Amino acid sequence: MSFPVNLVCTLTGATPGQLAAWRKGPNPLLAPEVSGRPRALYSFRDVVALRTVASLRKEIPLQRIRRAFLSLQDMDLTDHPSRYTLTTDGTSVFLLEGDRATDLVMSPQQQVLVSLDDVFKPFKNWKGEQVVDFLNPRPRLEVRETRMGGWPTIRGTRVAYGTIANLVKDGDVPAEFVGEYFPTVRPSDVADAVDFDRQVESVRRRA
Template identity: 45%
Template sequence: MSGATLRQLQHWRKPGPDGTPILVPEISPERPILYSFKDLVALRTCVSLRREQSLQSIRKALTELRFGLGFAEHLSAYKLVADLSTIYLVEPEHATDLVKRGGQIVIDQFIDVLRPFYVQSRQIPDLMKPRKHLEVDPEIRGGEPVIEGTRVPYEEVAALLRDGVAPERIQRFYPQVSPEAALDA
């Protein structure tokens, strides 16, 4: 059901260089070894990652997850994806590189997707500069869109406008945000 071979199951139960196994079965780590549903999900994650990455990379990613980032939940609680170069922890707001650049938020990995490109002679706009007064910079707030020249998230300004605050009054909340920038948000 997990897609793992018996040999892989044995390997993932063995302690690695950091002294911890990839997976300790929740129900019974002793013979007979019994896996929980969460264990099954975790094993399937490892099998899926193994299609793109080596076992050493998977161990390195899980070590970074546990010890580098301090995440202590069951492996099944995390969404992990791999490409040919690394393994990412995917969260709602961002992704974190767990192998190549351990613990670094990786929005810059997706920069090419944010830059303008063409589809059937139609230009798809630049999301690094979505509007005149907005910008996206991986070094500012992890790549979250902000008002140009500030660290003010566009979402906070847009929320004030949705709540009925006039663009001219936004400066009472954020002095560095012009009415034009507020409208762009």
């Protein structure tokens, strides 16, 4: 499953300009696993890693985040960045391993009590904009890596949010009749799918 820029921005809190800057140059912060040209397409792992970066970015300068990513390479930790739990105290970036934390910027060992769950919760990005809950971008939508490759779906189903949004977008199918096409989808599901789709599309218009 590949994620286009506008959906990545909505799920991570990063802007299109930030994503472009982070994937370019001789040492990109995070290059898309799926495709960089002609159109950037990201993997689910990329989205998780970018959400971590955006969450850290609201607290500390980007150069410290870059330093932390370079430290991972120096420590021979070469898995995809999404496999590591990173957090910040507002000054440095820490790699969490069990109940220990390694300071990736300053290098001392410290203890912290933050997990990746904090990154998945709603937060305000560096521009002060509210970023959606990652696992539930709307009350009736959810993101699960093992379902549709992490693409947002109607809760408890394999129905993609966009499938429902596109069905009612032009007014051809009223929300109350969607259940005739998708019996597991309720009107409240439709409302959340349409609302989330509008947010995703608004990123495309601003880009």
